[in-house]
Amino acid sequence: MVHDADGIPDRVMHAFARETRLSETSFVQSPEAGGADYRHRIWMPTGEIPFAGHPSLGTAVAVAQARGDTRAAFTQQTRAGLQPVEVEVAGDVWRAAMVQEPARFGPVLEPGAVLACAGLDAADADPELPCQVVFTGAWQVIAPVRDLGALGRARADHARIAPLLAEHDAIALYIAVPDPEAGTARARSFLATVAMGEDPATGAAAGPLCAYLAARTGVERLDITQGVEMGRPSLLRAALEDGRVRLGGDVVVVIEGTVRLDT
Numbered sequence: 001m002v003h004d005a006d007g008i009p010d011r012v013m014h015a016f017a018r019e020t021r022l023s024e025t026s027f028v029q030s031p032e033a034g035g036a037d038y039r040h041r042i043w044m045p046t047g048e049i050p051f052a053g054h055p056s057l058g059t060a061v062a063v064a065q066a067r068g069d070t071r072a073a074f075t076q077q078t079r080a081g082l083q084p085v086e087v088e089v090a091g092d093v094w095r096a097a098m099v100q101e102p103a104r105f106g107p108v109l110e111p112g113a114v115l116a117c118a119g120l121d122a123a124d125a126d127p128e129l130p131c132q133v134v135f136t137g138a139w140q141v142i143a144p145v146r147d148l149g150a151l152g153r154a155r156a157d158h159a160r161i162a163p164l165l166a167e168h169d170a171i172a173l174y175i176a177v178p179d180p181e182a183g184t185a186r187a188r189s190f191l192a193t194v195a196m197g198e199d200p201a202t203g204a205a206a207g208p209l210c211a212y213l214a215a216r217t218g219v220e221r222l223d224i225t226q227g228v229e230m231g232r233p234s235l236l237r238a239a240l241e242d243g244r245v246r247l248g249g250d251v252v253v254v255i256e257g258t259v260r261l262d263t
Contacts, residue, residue, distance in 0.1 A: 001026035001059045002259060003066055005041065010048070016259075017043035023191065023199050026055045028063060036077035038063060045195060049171060050079035051137030053203015053236075053247055057096035060085040061251045064094075080137040087251070097248025099241065100204075103211035106133030106168060114143050117160040117173055118190060124150035129178065129216060134208035136245050139170040142205070142212050144178055148186060151177050152229060156190040156198060165192050174205040176224075180217040185209060187226045200227030201234035207245040210238035 005013070005027035017025040029039040040059055042052045056076060064072040064087050071088040076098075085098040109131040112122035125131070126144035134142050141164060145151055154175055161173050176187040187209065189202040210222045220240040227234045238247045 001028060001055065001062050003028050003062070005029045013041060013043050014047060018045045021045060021195055023196055024049070024052045024055045026059045028059060031077050033077045033082060035075055036082055037074040039077040042078065044171075044191075046192060048079070049138055051083075051101070051204055052171070053098070053100070053137070053205075053207060054201050056083065056085055056098050057087075057203065057249065057251055060087045060098070061094045061096055061253065064089075065253070078137070083137070092252065094251040094253075095248065096251045097237075097246055098203075100136040100207040100245045100247060102136070102244055103208065103215070104135040105212075105215065106135065106139060108132045109141070111143070114141060114164065114173070115145070115175075117157050117164050118143075118154040118175055119157060120145065120150055120154055120175075124153075126178070129213075132212060133168045133170060134212045136204070136207035136211055138204045139168055140202075140205040140208045141165065141168060141170050141173045142209055143173060143175045145175055146177075148177055151175060151186060151188060154188055154190075154229075158190075158192065158194050161190055162192045172199065172202055172205045174202065174209060176209055178209070178213055178217075178222075180213055180219040183219055183221050183223060185213075185222055185224045186228065187224055188229060189226060198230050200230055200232035201236060201249075202226065203236060203247050203249075206236040206238055207247050210240065210245045210247070214240050 027041040111125035129144035189199040
């Protein structure tokens, strides 16, 4: 993420995000909304998005570090609204959690068409849980499959994923194997382009998965393992609080530096 981003033109933020080729690149600006501590602009290589989970957690940690705090509670302003974020340092690891936007449920989708985007077919779909577009800050296509075998066989077909996501203004195709009785899920997240590829941890999709399962199965706590198949395992912890998803996990700072932008 980039501190002190007031005055950086949108075209430069977008160019910087394309240069990093990260799933998301964050820019911190002065807030415009009352009650916000900072404005959080989030860019993918394809353009700005309204909200993202992991950048929100990481940015809050970076803001706390810059202010010399070891524990902090912020309200960030994104295009999706205002979200509370809490962070606390524990040794070399930070703990971070945020409250996402109230869930909204979009259309139920035909599973064969959705799963074909990942090289699967309708027989791989979870027989009880349909594919659906869900929002807790940004729209995601939630696609439950029947078992870990199907999840492991999934291969992104970006020529199909891109138009599917564009049709629903969604960020990711989130394929998951939920176990509501255990309160767990295993997931994979495919983004729109080959350059962005697969995401090892997608907080903005884990929140919708939690809200989706709460609405359909009654489970209100969910531990989501993601990134295993790409050798970058992550753990996201989600829970319903007053009708909104609270999502958190660990944050580790791996690099710091100075960026000089030619505006």
